[in-house]
Amino acid sequence: MYVNQIPRWVRILAYIIISLLATIYVLPYLWMVMSSFRPSSYPFAMGIFPRTWTIQNYINTINNAVFMGSFVNSFIVAGSAAVLTLLFGIPAGYGFARFKFRGSNFMMGFLIVVRTFPGILLAIALFVMAVKLDLYDTHIPLIVANTLLNLPFAIWNLRTVFAATSRELEESAMVEGCNRLQSLIRILLPITLPGLASTFAFVFILSWNEYLFATTFISTAEKRLISTTMASAIGQFNVDYALLISAAILSTIPMIVLFLLIQRYIIKGLAMGSIKG
Amino acid sequence: MEQFLNKETNRNRIPVAYWFVLPAMLFFALLAVYPSGYVAFLSVFAGAKGTAISPEFTNFSNYIAVFNSRNLVQILMQTGFYAGVATLLHLALGFLIALLLNVLPLNITFTRLTRTAFLIPWAISPTVVAIMFRLLLHPQVGPIAIMLKQTGYAGVFGPLGDPDWALIAVTLTNVWTFTPFYFLMLLSAMQAIDPVLFEAAVVDGANGRQQILHITLPSIKNTVLTLAIFDFVTTAAYFDLTWIMTQGGPINRSEILSTWVYRTAFQSFEFGKASAIGMILFAVSIMFTIIVLRAMDKE
Numbered sequence: 170m171y172v173n174q175i176p177r178w179v180r181i182l183a184y185i186i187i188s189l190l191a192t193i194y195v196l197p198y199l200w201m202v203m204s205s206f207r208p209s210s211y212p213f214a215m216g217i218f219p220r221t222w223t224i225q226n227y228i229n230t231i232n233n234a235v236f237m238g239s240f241v242n243s244f245i246v247a248g249s250a251a252v253l254t255l256l257f258g259i260p261a262g263y264g265f266a267r268f269k270f271r272g273s274n275f276m277m278g279f280l281i282v283v284r285t286f287p288g289i290l291l292a293i294a295l296f297v298m299a300v301k302l303d304l305y306d307t308h309i310p311l312i313v314a315n316t317l318l319n320l321p322f323a324i325w326n327l328r329t330v331f332a333a334t335s336r337e338l339e340e341s342a343m344v345e346g347c348n349r350l351q352s353l354i355r356i357l358l359p360i361t362l363p364g365l366a367s368t369f370a371f372v373f374i375l376s377w378n379e380y381l382f383a384t385t386f387i388s389t390a391e392k393r394l395i396s397t398t399m400a401s402a403i404g405q406f407n408v409d410y411a412l413l414i415s416a417a418i419l420s421t422i423p424m425i426v427l428f429l430l431i432q433r434y435i436i437k438g439l440a441m442g443s444i445k446g
Numbered sequence: 447m448e449q450f451l452n453k454e455t456n457r458n459r460i461p462v463a464y465w466f467v468l469p470a471m472l473f474f475a476l477l478a479v480y481p482s483g484y485v486a487f488l489s490v491f492a493g494a495k496g497t498a499i500s501p502e503f504t505n506f507s508n509y510i511a512v513f514n515s516r517n518l519v520q521i522l523m524q525t526g527f528y529a530g531v532a533t534l535l536h537l538a539l540g541f542l543i544a545l546l547l548n549v550l551p552l553n554i555t556f557t558r559l560t561r562t563a564f565l566i567p568w569a570i571s572p573t574v575v576a577i578m579f580r581l582l583l584h585p586q587v588g589p590i591a592i593m594l595k596q597t598g599y600a601g602v603f604g605p606l607g608d609p610d611w612a613l614i615a616v617t618l619t620n621v622w623t624f625t626p627f628y629f630l631m632l633l634s635a636m637q638a639i640d641p642v643l644f645e646a647a648v649v650d651g652a653n654g655r656q657q658i659l660h661i662t663l664p665s666i667k668n669t670v671l672t673l674a675i676f677d678f679v680t681t682a683a684y685f686d687l688t689w690i691m692t693q694g695g696p697i698n699r700s701e702i703l704s705t706w707v708y709r710t711a712f713q714s715f716e717f718g719k720a721s722a723i724g725m726i727l728f729a730v731s732i733m734f735t736i737i738v739l740r741a742m743d744k745e
Contacts, residue, residue, distance in 0.1 A: 175550060175654060183546045184556070190543060191560045193622070194567065197578055200589055204581075213587035257470040264466030273463070276471060283478055285676060285731065287683035289707045290724040293717060294481030297488070317477050320470060349462060378571030380686040385712060396573040400690045403577050410587060417574045428569035429562075 205415040213410055226415040236416045238391055239398040243420070246308050246383075246394060247376035250315035254323045254372045255365065257316070262327025263353055267336075277328075280321035288318070292385045299386060310386045311394075315376040323368050326434075330364030331357065367434035370427045377424060395420045485721045492718030508722035517698060517706075525702040528617050529682040535621045536677055537670060540628035545658070548636045564626045572623060576690035579619045580606060612692050612700040620687055628673060635669040636662060675738050679731040703727045 200217075205226055207219040230236050265273060291314070299310040334357055342352040358365065383394045393401070399420070402413050489508055512518065543564060547557055567575070585591050585604030594603050605611035643661050652660070685704040688694060694701035694709065701709075703723060711720035 179654070180550055180552070183550050183552060187543065187546055187552075187556075187560050190539070191563045194563050194626075197582060198566075200582065201578055213581075214592070217589045217592050257473055260466040261470035264463050268463030268466075270463040273467075276467065279474075283474065285679045285735070286478065286482065287704070287707075287724060287727055287731070289683060289685055289704045290485050290721070290728060291478070291481060293488070293707070293711050293721055293724065294485045295477070296711075297484070297717065298481065313477060317473070320473070324470060349466075374569055378569075378573070380571070380573050380690070381708075384689075396571055399577060400573050403580060403690070410581060413577065414581075417577060421570050421574055424569045424571070425566060428566070432565065 201414055201418060204411060205418050207411050209409070209411060226411045227419070229412055230415045230419060233412070233416075235390065235398060236395070239393050239395040240420070242308065242392060243377050243394040243396070246311050246315065247373045249308075249312045250319070250376040251369045251372040253312060253316045254319050255369055257320055258323040258327050258368065259358070259365070260353075261324045263331050263357070265324065265328040266331035277325075280324055283321050288381055291317070292381055295382070296385055305386065306388050306392060308387075308392065311382055314382040314386070315372070315379055318379070318382075319372040319375055323372060326368050326371070327364070330361050330368070333364075334361060364434060367431035370431045374424045374427055377420075486725060488718055489721035489725045490718075492721065495715055504718075508718040509726075511719050512722050512726065517701070520698065521701050521703060521706055524613055524700065525682050527613060528620070528688075528702050529678050531617050532620045532624070532681045533674055533677040536625050536628040537632070537674060539621070539625045540630075540632050541670075543625075543629045544633040544636055545662070548633055549654070549658070549662075564629055567623055567626050568630075572686040573690060575619065575623050576687050579615075579622075580691055583615060606692055607696055609696050609699040612696060616688050616691050616700050619691065620681065620684070623687065624677075624681075628677065631669070631673055632666065635666040639665045671738060675735050679735060682731065683727060 203219065204213070206222040206224065207213070208221055208223045208225065211219055211221070265277060295310055295314055296305070299305045299307075304310050338360075339352045339356055342356045343349070347355065378396060379394075380396045380400065383397045384400065387393050387397065390398075395416070399413060399417060402408055402416075490506060491504060492508065493504070546552075547561060582588050582590060583604065583606050585602050585607065588603070591603040605615040639662065643665075644657055647657050647661060682702070683704050685708060688700060688702055688705050689708065692700045694705040704727070707720050707723045707727070710716050710723060
């Protein structure tokens with residue numbers, strides 16, 4: 170944006186406002202990280218800052234069978250949902266990127282409308298279906314629900330990814346005797362790997378963080394995901410806050426790292442989806 | 447399938463595209479469209495408890511039960527407050543941050559660092575955010591309460607347990623959590639504006655305020671309105687934060703439609719009534735969307 174002359178005070182005010190807002194965003198995390206090193210001998214109500222620091226909380230979390238089991242469950246569900254999303258999303262994204270066909274605009278619009286459908290209503294319907302199919306309290310409806318939630322954005326994003334590749338490369342492969350499907354798999358998938366990986370990571374993060382379906386479809390404690398294990402821990406009497414906080418940090422850091430790796434790709438995809446929609 | 451994929455004649459172009467798109471669309475039809483219809487069916491035909499379908503027509507008894515419930519007006523107002531205030535603040539704060547970080551030639555490292563600080567909440571689960579704010583706002587272990595006590599404040603600071611403050615606290619937590627997303631959307635909308643417009647304005651002697659009012663705002667107006675609809679509709683149906691922070695309490699004072707649906711379905715097992723509330727929520731969302739889209743069309 171072009172602005173010719175900006176008064177000095179405007180710039181100073183901007184620095185102050187942005188710094189203040191950034192502080193509001195960073196302080197809660199700093200408090201969490203600080204509190205995760207708090208020894209259990211020094212209860213939270215005694216003061217904001219711990220007097221001594223310890224990594225015992227992290228050791229306790231890693232040795233805690235409930236938390237670790239939940240991490241594994243979250244990993245299985247988020248990983249399967251991300252794989253399933255790509256299995257449906259790659260062909261669809263490719264189809265929308267390469268072909269203009271009757272109903273394609275309607276279908277792309279439908280994908281956006283699906284996102285505004287209340288999740289809570291979907292939870293009721295899928296719950297009833299899961300009970301009838303005898304899949305309640307298994308991870309399968311959870312994987313399916315996460316795929317359903319994230320597939321619309323994944324298709325939009327993958328369409329952008331495939332639309333950016335050159336047709337010529339693919340056409341020359343087809344001259345050599347590949348059909349559409351083969352050229353997609355052999356030529357396009359390898360060169361779009363960064364876009365595919367970021368879509369995978371995006372779905373993985375959102376499925377890892379999902380709460381509503383995780384709490385609706387699972388009742389057995391051993392099958393819970395990390396989000397529901399933490400949420401039910403905070404509701405209990407006599408919570409070990411430091412243990413809970415270190416579990417929360419352990420569940421969050423991998424997602425932040427993933428996010429920082431893919432943010433460039435995802436931001437582009439989100440921007441396309443919202444502006445064109 | 448092979449024969450469709452091999453031939454690239456114009457006549458076969460349409461079937462090829464459909465083969466690629468079909469699996470995803472069937473998945474949606476089976477798991478989004480069918481269940482939506484099923485919920486509508488439940489809301490009319492399910493009996494009092496469980497998912498059993500009553501043998502005869504129920505005369506919309508579930509809907510009548512919803513409209514007769516004592517809490518309906520209160521919960522609707524609370525949902526309106528929650529979604530309305532959150533939408534307003536998401537967009538206002540998101541616009542402010544995007545504007546400041548996009549327009550002004552601030553230090554580049556400062557811009558990058560703060561932008562990352564605003565974006566990170568996106569990767570953090572609402573569960574962790576809800577737990578974090580429950581602890582931050584806790585009357586005994588929370589740092590705010592401890593600080594207030596040290597400065598000599600005699601009262602008890604615990605907004606989540608306070609009927610007058612619980613809804614406000616959850617609403618502000620929602621603002622904290624989702625403003626970064628809207629910041630990002632508005633930022634990319636601003637960056638998509640053609641720089642030539644600003645160059646021309648500078649030549650014509652427009653100052654910064656005039657450029658914002660006459661170029662930036664009109665250019666992103668449609669994006670803002672679209673985001674506002676999307677935001678209001680999804681926030682009204684949003685469940686996670688409220689449920690983990692207050693479960694709609696104390697005494698229903700932070701209950702919104704989504705937590706009410708959840709409570710009715712999964713704690714009282716009145717699936718018919720829960721579906722009826724959900725259908726009302728869905729209908730309100732659609733009506734709201736149509737009204738705003740109409741207003742946009744008129745201009």
